[in-house]
Amino acid sequence: MSIFNVNPVTVDDYRRLARRRLPRFLFDYIDGGANAEQTLADNVNGFDRYRLKQRVMRNVDDVDTSTTLAGFEAAMPMTLAPVGMAGMFARRGETLGARAANANRVPFTCSTLGICPVEEIVQATGKPIWFQLYMLRDREVVQSLLKRAEAAGVNTLVFTVDLPVPGKRLRDFRNGMLGTNLCSKLSKAAQLLYSPRWIMDVAIKGKPHVIGNLSEVVPNPDDLNEYKAFIDSQFDASVTWKDIEWLRTIWPGKLIIKGVMEVGDAQAAVAAGADGVIVSNHGGRQLDSVSSSIAKLPAIAKALGDQTEVYIDSGIRNGIDVVKAIALGARGVLIGRPWIYAMAGAGEQGVNDLLNNFQSEIRTAMALMGVNRLEEITGELIEEV
Numbered sequence: 001m002s003i004f005n006v007n008p009v010t011v012d013d014y015r016r017l018a019r020r021r022l023p024r025f026l027f028d029y030i031d032g033g034a035n036a037e038q039t040l041a042d043n044v045n046g047f048d049r050y051r052l053k054q055r056v057m058r059n060v061d062d063v064d065t066s067t068t069l070a071g072f073e074a075a076m077p078m079t080l081a082p083v084g085m086a087g088m089f090a091r092r093g094e095t096l097g098a099r100a101a102n103a104n105r106v107p108f109t110c111s112t113l114g115i116c117p118v119e120e121i122v123q124a125t126g127k128p129i130w131f132q133l134y135m136l137r138d139r140e141v142v143q144s145l146l147k148r149a150e151a152a153g154v155n156t157l158v159f160t161v162d163l164p165v166p167g168k169r170l171r172d173f174r175n176g177m178l179g180t181n182l183c184s185k186l187s188k189a190a191q192l193l194y195s196p197r198w199i200m201d202v203a204i205k206g207k208p209h210v211i212g213n214l215s216e217v218v219p220n221p222d223d224l225n226e227y228k229a230f231i232d233s234q235f236d237a238s239v240t241w242k243d244i245e246w247l248r249t250i251w252p253g254k255l256i257i258k259g260v261m262e263v264g265d266a267q268a269a270v271a272a273g274a275d276g277v278i279v280s281n282h283g284g285r286q287l288d289s290v291s292s293s294i295a296k297l298p299a300i301a302k303a304l305g306d307q308t309e310v311y312i313d314s315g316i317r318n319g320i321d322v323v324k325a326i327a328l329g330a331r332g333v334l335i336g337r338p339w340i341y342a343m344a345g346a347g348e349q350g351v352n353d354l355l356n357n358f359q360s361e362i363r364t365a366m367a368l369m370g371v372n373r374l375e376e377i378t379g380e381l382i383e384e385v
Helices: 011-021 024-031 038-049 093-103 118-125 139-152 170-174 182-192 196-204 224-234 241-250 263-271 293-304 319-327 337-369
Strands: 050-052 067-069 072-074 078-080 130-134 156-160 254-260 276-279 309-313 332-335 382-384
Touching (some): 011 024, 024 182, 024 337, 038 050, 038 293, 050 319, 078 093, 078 337, 093 118, 182 196, 241 263, 254 263, 263 276, 276 293, 293 309, 332 337
Parallel strands (some): 078 332, 130 156, 156 254, 254 276, 276 309, 309 332
Antiparallel strands (some): 067 072
């Protein structure tokens, strides 16, 4: 970032700040995707296929960006997505994100693999949050995590279904993040030398560095390698929609299924009892060379109609993207990388400023399109080019 660019505004601005402040292996972890990262790029570029329609001479003196997301009265159609190890990008990062989300009246989603446990996050805001979970092989652990989340005040479960096995994220191998040999350790140590601010803020002051929600089930909670071994052993490639039906019987709150990209899967999610689905390819971090999420949204939204709420993540980088997603049938969007970039680059204030800018862009776009309410943003106000 140029010294003349004093105030970060866009997601790209915060990305550059994050790149300067984070150790390379951590920046690559959040910034990278699977294999050649084609889908990662397509997620962002896919929004360029669509153009909004500008209409004039309409009374837009009362623009309102508010909506309801899974029962949450939100100031805009946006949720902070679950991000694993968010607490490694800034000190107690999940609590920072939750406080910023609360200040801007949007939901925050805690990842199963977050550094801060769900109780710490809820305590930081005093408000309910959303909780993300995978189907683990040990179903007793699943039930225990759900009871823990419910006891903490979680009322919405975001269940990720697109991870029967982890994608091939080559950056994590290249930079030594996943290695345990001497070469990998030396590489990470060298990278840390260029991140003194991170060392003080996170490595020293941000302890404990444990996966908080799993601290009771991993033998040595102080060893991140043991967490990785545990998670690797818990990926369950045998999961089917029958398991989601079982999940529906034990979870009393809202259930949103994250990771559907095809109409048939979205319909199966509804049949299994989902209150919402998230059109998502995991931010391009799972199967490379699949379509962008935005390309899949219209067909899924049309097929589901009013049966359930449809959301989208992957590739949203500004308020214009949010408006496009709404016009194509989404109830709301989830952002992951953007809020992590902002937090890593500028802390809690960075996330606050980013969310404020998103809302301002949404409001401005609505006014220039001649609408005052989100429900007025329909397919008639967008075109494919």
